[in-house]
Amino acid sequence: MAEQLKNTGKENSPSLLEMKNVTVVRSGKKILDSISLSIKPGEHVAIIGPNGSGKSSLIKTLTKEYHPLAGADGLVLKIMDKGTWHVFELRKLLGIVSGELQQTCCRQIRVFDVVLSGFFSSIGIYYNHKVTPEMEARAKEVLEFLEISHLEDRLMCELSTGEARRVLIGRALVHDPQALILDEPANSLDLKAMHNFRESVRKIAQSGKSVILVTHNLQDVIPEINRVILIKEGKVFRDGKKEDVLTDANLSELFSLSVKVLEKEGYYQTWS
Numbered sequence: 073m074a075e076q077l078k079n080t081g082k083e084n085s086p087s088l089l090e091m092k093n094v095t096v097v098r099s100g101k102k103i104l105d106s107i108s109l110s111i112k113p114g115e116h117v118a119i120i121g122p123n124g125s126g127k128s129s130l131i132k133t134l135t136k137e138y139h140p141l142a143g144a145d146g147l148v149l150k151i152m153d154k155g156t157w158h159v160f161e162l163r164k165l166l167g168i169v170s171g172e173l174q175q176t177c178c179r180q181i182r183v184f185d186v187v188l189s190g191f192f193s194s195i196g197i198y199y200n201h202k203v204t205p206e207m208e209a210r211a212k213e214v215l216e217f218l219e220i221s222h223l224e225d226r227l228m229c230e231l232s233t234g235e236a237r238r239v240l241i242g243r244a245l246v247h248d249p250q251a252l253i254l255d256e257p258a259n260s261l262d263l264k265a266m267h268n269f270r271e272s273v274r275k276i277a278q279s280g281k282s283v284i285l286v287t288h289n290l291q292d293v294i295p296e297i298n299r300v301i302l303i304k305e306g307k308v309f310r311d312g313k314k315e316d317v318l319t320d321a322n323l324s325e326l327f328s329l330s331v332k333v334l335e336k337e338g339y340y341q342t343w344s
């Protein structure tokens with residue numbers, strides 16, 4: 073407990089996420105190796121690592137797609153201070169946007185229905201879903217907030233990658249989750265789409281919701297993020313204040329490549 077408080081400095085608030093000694097084995101290989109980290113509600117964090125370092129596996133462990141090795145010494149995996157969650161409850165608590173989800177959602181479904189389906193952790197609305205006027209009003213509010221109301225009647229499969237990514241943020245936000253988790257959010261976005269996407273994420277971060285960004289690209293790290301966790305070979309390699317962690321030495325060691333880090337107006341870039 074004392075260790076956890078020392079990490080955050082916020083003595084009385086519960087953790088949004090808490091992991092201690094989390095190890096995940098798939099196909100006989102340790103893909104997460106004794107991960108320990110704690111994230112407070114409202115904190116904005118970037119989780120950065122090279123391809124195959126374990127970033128997506130970390131998210132899948134949070135959403136219970138992957139399970140930690142039972143019996144590890146001092147194992148803790150808690151979300152909002154609770155160890156046991158129904159998987160649907162959990163998905164509502166954490167709004168998740170990933171490339172995988174985008175592929176799954178690329179169907180003949182109306183944008184408005186995709187956003188509404190965030191209430192049901194489904195993709196699209198089905199006969200057993202009871203959509204209330206309050207839900208519809210909230211979906212409209214979210215579309216407005218993200219400045220994509222004009223897309224509401226379009227079909228998901230007809231949207232550009234950038235448009236679809238913002239719709240999925242809407243789906244993730246509609247049920248007012250504690251945190252928005254973005255897994256490789258800016259992949260395949262062009263300059264303008266990336267700019268629009270970042271502006272939407274900045275607005276969400278400024279609204280007080282936690283933003284947890286998982287990426288291998290420093291350019292995705294919005295200025296509101298002030299903590300960075302580096303993941304290497306399934307382990308936490310560095311964890312701390314953005315300006316202390318995003319250094320030439322750390323990034324060179326992380327990517328096993330001589331890298332220079334450039335910072336401009338709150339945004340970071342690497343040069344190798």
Ligand SMILES: Nc1ncnc2c1ncn2[C@@H]1O[C@H](COP(=O)(O)OP(=O)(O)OP(=O)(O)O)[C@@H](O)[C@H]1O
Nearest residue numbers: 098099103121122123124125126127128129130288
């Ligand atoms: N279900 C699985 N079965 C076997 N190996 C897996 C499984 N899921 C992940 N892995 C392996 O675990 C390692 C970490 O994968 P993960 O997808 O978490 O990496 P990542 O950091 O998200 O990579 P990327 O940036 O390429 O998406 C990889 O070596 C991957 O092949």
